[in-house]
Amino acid sequence: MPIHIATPTIVEAVGNVPKRIEEYVGRVNSGHSSMRVARMVSPGGWQEPGQRPEFEELTVVLRGALKVDVDQLETAGRSK
Numbered sequence: 001m002p003i004h005i006a007t008p009t010i011v012e013a014v015g016n017v018p019k020r021i022e023e024y025v026g027r028v029n030s031g032h033s034s035m036r037v038a039r040m041v042s043p044g045g046w047q048e049p050g051q052r053p054e055f056e057e058l059t060v061v062l063r064g065a066l067k068v069d070v071d072q073l074e075t076a077g078r079s080k
Helices: none
Strands: 009-012 020-025 037-041 065-070 073-078
Touching: none
Parallel strands: none
Antiparallel strands: 009 020, 020 037, 065 073
C-alpha cells in the first residue's frame, strides 16, 4: 500500500558541529527499519564517531567532498 510522506522528520545528528538530517523514509518517519532515505546538510569539517547502522546506507554527495574511514581503509570523494 503506498503511503504519502508530506514532509521529512528532522533527526538530531551526533558530531563535532551541528548537522541537519531530513529523513523521508526510515525508522523515524515511516517505520522502515531496513533502509533510510534522507537529505543531510553538513558544514565543512563535520565529523562523527564511527558507527555500523543496522540498515543499508548509501551516500550521494551533491556538493562538496566526503571522506570515509572504515577499518583502517580511507577513501574520499568529491561532487562534480
